[in-house]
Amino acid sequence: MTGFGDACLEREGVSVFLEIRSINNRYLKISPRYSEPLGALELQIEEEIRKFFARGTITLNVKITRARKADSYEINIPLLNSYRDQLRVWLSESEDAQSVWSDFQTLLSLPGVVQDNSEKDDVSVLAPLILEALAAASDKMKAMRIREGQALAEDLLSHIEVIEKHLERVIARAPEVVKVFSERLVERLNKLLEQQGVTVEQADVIREIGIFTDKCDISEEIARLRSHISQFRNILKNEPSPGKKLDFLTQELFREVNTIGSKANDFEISQEVINMKASIERIREQVQNIE
Known part of the structure; x- marks a missing residue:
């Protein structure tokens, strides 16, 4: 931050x-x-x-x-005299001595002439x-x-609300996934019966539907996702330094959403998963900087 x-x-x-x-x-x-x-x-x-x-x-x-x-400074008289004597010798030997300008201020600016005797910082x-x-x-x-964190918290909560909105659509769609699969399975079997005269036991059909239902069951992921969202809100509201915990929870949010997308085997749910992932990525970028 x-x-x-x-x-x-x-x-x-x-x-x-x-x-x-x-x-x-x-x-x-x-x-x-x-x-x-x-x-x-x-x-x-x-x-x-x-x-x-x-x-x-x-x-x-x-x-x-x-x-x-004022008494912190001292003029180094011997050094000043040395500069003066050397300057006199040079002036006496120089052809353009008249063009040389010097005064007391110039002499004081020479290295070492003014010494700082003030106390050194302890x-x-x-x-x-x-x-x-x-x-x-x-x-x-x-x-x-x-103040920045408060504004950031409001933004994070807005992304959480977006995730919840898409999650509710997933929950509403989930029962339809099994129903659609069952209808398609029965339709394919009926075609086989008509075309090739194949006999299929009803128990086999029920078993296949049951296997598919188990594979695409996302109820546990939904429950964990809801729990993570609740924890996210609670930590953001009550923890004085929530950054690292929110970072961890964001990873868990992504994990559950990704699993939902893999198991659901449904186009509409996949679209909702994409939208949830986009919001989680925005959260992930921001929680990296929260105290």
């Missing part, structure tokens, strides 16, 4: 700005983006993220800024601030994903 959250916290001159984003993924993949010193917090950060999310590709951006004081000090910002940003993203 997709989502976004951010948080900005400031404490004792240190500011932490954190962004967290997620895109669809059936597994949880965390891709942090921050400077090397924060690498020591990687396990803590991943552990915190896993408290909120179980699926999705999570991208994390962390930016740390520290208020700078990861142990930053950790509480970063984890607090991460929790706040994750709360925002989770709320966004919940």
Whole structure:
């Protein structure tokens, strides 16, 4: 599921700005983006993220800024003098010395002249601030994903209703399958009797009809399919993280529908099976991304 959250916290001159984003993924993949010193917090950060999310590709951006004081910087006088002396020598020997422009600002921009003596970021000090910002940003993203999940749940239920509609047509058609087979069997036997004078015992006819009835009996598959649909609704409504269970149930829905299509041996039921499979495939694509 997709989502976004951010948080900005400031404490004792240190500011932490954190962004967290997620895109669809059936597994949880965390891709942090921050400077090397924060690498020591990687396990803590991943552990915190896993408290909120179980699926999705999570991208994390962390930016740390520290208020700078004037006494945090120092001019390296010996190095500055060295640059000055070298420049004087070069100017005295250069034919186009008049075209050379230099001032104090230029000298200060030379490598190493201005030294930053501010305190380096202490990861142990930053950790509480970063984890607090991460929790706040994750709360925002989770709320966004919940809103998306609610809309997705409504869409999934609409597909379930479509499956139920086609299933009712299958249930209504199923008794006709045996009836049609019986009529065709009797018709073929009558033709054989007329053309070749073959004698067929009524018991044999009944036995053939019984064998066909057993082969095309889909009552168990229908019962299991109804049960799976009921479980699907219940999990979607009551489970806080239904994704994996719905994924499994979707596979079971497909299995039962596929078996119905194989056993029914009827064109009209086959058409309903095709329609149910299409709805199940749409469900399958969506539940892969549900938390």
